[in-house]
Amino acid sequence: MAAPLLYRLWVGVSTLLVPFFARSEVRKLRRAGVSVARAWEKLGHATERRQKGKLIWFHGASVGESLSVLALITRMGTALPQAQFLITSGTATSAALIARRLPPRTVHQFAPLDAPGPLKRFLRHWRPDAAIFVESELWPQMLRRTYDSGARMALVNARLSAKSIAGWRKRPKLAHYLFEVFDLILTQNDAMADAMVEIGAPPERVARGINLKSLSDPLPVDEDLLFEARAALGYRPVWVASSTHEGEEATVLAAHRALLERFPDLCLILAPRHPERGTEVRDLIAAEGLSFTRRTRGDAPGDAVFLADTMGELGTWYALTDVVFLGGSLRPIGGHNPFEVAQSGAAVLSGNHVANFAETFSAMEAAEAAQLVADAEDLAEKVAKVLSDTREQERVRAAARAFSQAQTERLDAIAARLIEALELAPDG
Numbered sequence: 001m002a003a004p005l006l007y008r009l010w011v012g013v014s015t016l017l018v019p020f021f022a023r024s025e026v027r028k029l030r031r032a033g034v035s036v037a038r039a040w041e042k043l044g045h046a047t048e049r050r051q052k053g054k055l056i057w058f059h060g061a062s063v064g065e066s067l068s069v070l071a072l073i074t075r076m077g078t079a080l081p082q083a084q085f086l087i088t089s090g091t092a093t094s095a096a097l098i099a100r101r102l103p104p105r106t107v108h109q110f111a112p113l114d115a116p117g118p119l120k121r122f123l124r125h126w127r128p129d130a131a132i133f134v135e136s137e138l139w140p141q142m143l144r145r146t147y148d149s150g151a152r153m154a155l156v157n158a159r160l161s162a163k164s165i166a167g168w169r170k171r172p173k174l175a176h177y178l179f180e181v182f183d184l185i186l187t188q189n190d191a192m193a194d195a196m197v198e199i200g201a202p203p204e205r206v207a208r209g210i211n212l213k214s215l216s217d218p219l220p221v222d223e224d225l226l227f228e229a230r231a232a233l234g235y236r237p238v239w240v241a242s243s244t245h246e247g248e249e250a251t252v253l254a255a256h257r258a259l260l261e262r263f264p265d266l267c268l269i270l271a272p273r274h275p276e277r278g279t280e281v282r283d284l285i286a287a288e289g290l291s292f293t294r295r296t297r298g299d300a301p302g303d304a305v306f307l308a309d310t311m312g313e314l315g316t317w318y319a320l321t322d323v324v325f326l327g328g329s330l331r332p333i334g335g336h337n338p339f340e341v342a343q344s345g346a347a348v349l350s351g352n353h354v355a356n357f358a359e360t361f362s363a364m365e366a367a368e369a370a371q372l373v374a375d376a377e378d379l380a381e382k383v384a385k386v387l388s389d390t391r392e393q394e395r396v397r398a399a400a401r402a403f404s405q406a407q408t409e410r411l412d413a414i415a416a417r418l419i420e421a422l423e424l425a426p427d428g
Contacts, residue, residue, distance in 0.1 A: 001180065003144075004173040010140055014115040021113050029110070032092030041110040044121030048107045050084075054424060055126060057086045057151075059111055059142075060094075060134035067097060068157060068212040069134055074103040075415035080424060086126060088112075097312055100220060114139035123149050130422040134212070135159050140178055147181035152422040156414070157212045158187040158196060168199040175200035184421035186210075186414065189359055210410055211360055218343045219315030226316050232300035236265045238320050239383050240346075243273040243336040244327030248351075249281050251330055253288045253305075254376035255383065260304065262384055267301055269317045271308040273327060273336070278309030318344035322393050323386040325349045325379060329372075335361070338370055342404045347386050347396035349373055368396065369403040 014021075022043055029039040037047050056076065058069045073085050085103065088111040089095060098108050112118035119141055130152045133143070138155075147153060160168070168175040179185070179201040186209025187193040197203045239259075241252040249270065256268045272281050278296055285292045285305050293299035294307040301320070308317055318324060318341060329335040329351030338360060341348045348370035354361045364370035373379040386393050419425055 001177055004171075004177050006171060006174050007140055007144070007177060011116065014113075014141065015117075018113060018115040018117060021115070022118075025113065029092055034092050034095070034110075038095075038110065042113055042118065044112040044118035044125070046109060046122070046125045048109065050126055051105075052084075054080070054083045054129040055086060056080075056083055056422075056424065057088070057126065057128040057131045057146075058134065059088045059131065067094075067101070068216055069132070070098070070101055070103060071217040071411060072156075072212060072415060072418075073106055074217065075411055076419065076424075077103055077105060079415060079419060080426065082426065083424070086128065093311065100312060101217065112142075114141045116141065116145075119145045130154070130424055132156055132418065132422075138178060140174075143178050143181050152424075153182050154184040154186070154418055154422060155182050156186045156209060156418070158185055158192060158209075160192070160195065165195050165199060172200055184418065186417075209414060211357065212411075212414075216337065216340060219318065219340050220312070221315045221319050222313065225313065226319055229301045229316065229320055232302055233267060233320065236267050237263055237387050238267045238269060238301070239323050239325070239387070240269045240271065240317050240321045241325040242269075242271040242314055242317070242327060242341075244270065244281075245273055245331060245333055246277070246280075248327050248330045249284050251376045251379065252325065252327075253284060253290065255380040256290070256305065257288065258376070258380040259383060259387075263387060266304075266387070267306060268304065269301060269306045269308050269320065271314060271317060275309045275311055278307060281309065282307055314340070315344065318346055321346055322397060323347040323349065323383055325373070325383070327351075329353045338364055339404065339407070342369055342400040345397050345401050347371075347393070348400060349379065349382055364400075364403055367399055367403045369399040371396075 025042045026039040041047060058073060060069060077083065077085065085106040086109060087098060087106060088109050089098065090111050095108055102108065112122040123145060128151045131146045132154045135157045182205060185196055185201055185206045187196055188211045190208050193206050193208050196206050244252060252270065259266055282294060285307065290305050291303035292305040292307055293302045295310050324341045324346045326336050326338055326341060326348060332353045334356035335350060335354030338348045338350060338357060348364065350370060350372055352372050361370055371382055373382055386396060
């Protein structure tokens with residue numbers, strides 16, 4: 001199929017603008033503490049060698065997209081013991097988190113800019129045998145140039161917003177030109193599978209998959225930090241409110257004040273979604289008249305509230321508690337990944353706004369592995385029930401663990417399907 005006019009225009013514009021994009025992206029990474037050499041990966045200059053054997057490239061732009069595929073890479077690596085893996089992402093935060101959790105035979109690079117020069121250098125160095133793109137990260141030249149390199153391609157966890165779908169409907173030639181590159185498209189649900197076909201994806205290559213974020217690997221636990229935290233807390237009861245957003249901490253703190261009347265030595269570990277909001281959240285805690293300690297000051301958990309304003313330590317905080325409230329859900333944000341909490345064996349509580357994980361929460365509610373809350377009073381009541389009723393505590397924790405274990409076979413099936421569609425089986 002000939003390249004549509006819009007695609008050709010984007011190639012021309014990106015060629016002209018790449019110096020400006022490069023300067024902006026490199027400056028952004030440098031401000032985040034990324035070395036010059038690594039920042040230049042944005043222009044396709046690799047900082048790792050390509051190892052011999054088949055190379056499978058995974059690309060996800062955001063933190064969530066990138067982390068969601070690590071468990072899948074692990075499963076595929078077990079089935080393909082000779083294969084090498086490359087994962088690319090766009091931000092310094094995603095790179096730092098991925099670095100702590102890289103599966104065997106896997107390297108990370110920053111994704112090249114969607115322009116001819118960076119992509120040519122990137123593909124010439126890495127020569128991927130297969131490329132797997134995650135969710136909604138669909139850069140036109142990245143897709144077509146990878147396809148032209150001869151790599152087999154898949155789109156997993158496919159998720160497009162209603163606005164994106166409406167935009168693609170207006171550009172059917174461009175949509176077909178881009179989506180025809182995929183040998184397999186796995187969507188998060190049936191509605192998205194129908195939408196992908198409607199906007200130009202080949203119907204015989206589209207199928208419902210699963211939300212990979214609901215099947216991620218367990219969060220890492222820092223055993224030394226866990227030991228120190230347990231020593232500081234002693235026998236105090238603990239609950240965690242994680243991934244909270246602006247406007248949600250007030251509800252959580254109101255619930256905690258109510259809980260302190262019943263459990264005077266209760267500690268709340270409060271971990272905002274964006275640690276840079278730490279000072280703002282600290283001021284909210286102080287305004288409530290609650291004593292607190294703070295992770296970025298080097299404090300251990302203690303006082304009424306422990307402000308965990310750091311990245312990458314949630315697994316440790318989850319290991320300290322039997323009940324977790326998951327933020328991003330009291331306001332229409334879409335919710336966050338409940339599977340990570342379930343894997344820790346803690347009871348899962350969430351607000352009602354969970355559109356990003358609707359299928360996961362529905363299944364967890366049916367399995368009694370998660371409960372939704374409406375407000376501060378409801379949150380306090382449900383936390384109190386878990387803390388005070390040993391039988392309830394064991395019931396909800398057992399349900400969370402059982403749900404977590406039941407998902408493993410589903411991930412293995414997705415890995416097998418990708419290996420088959422991308423012709424990666426060892427026997428060729």
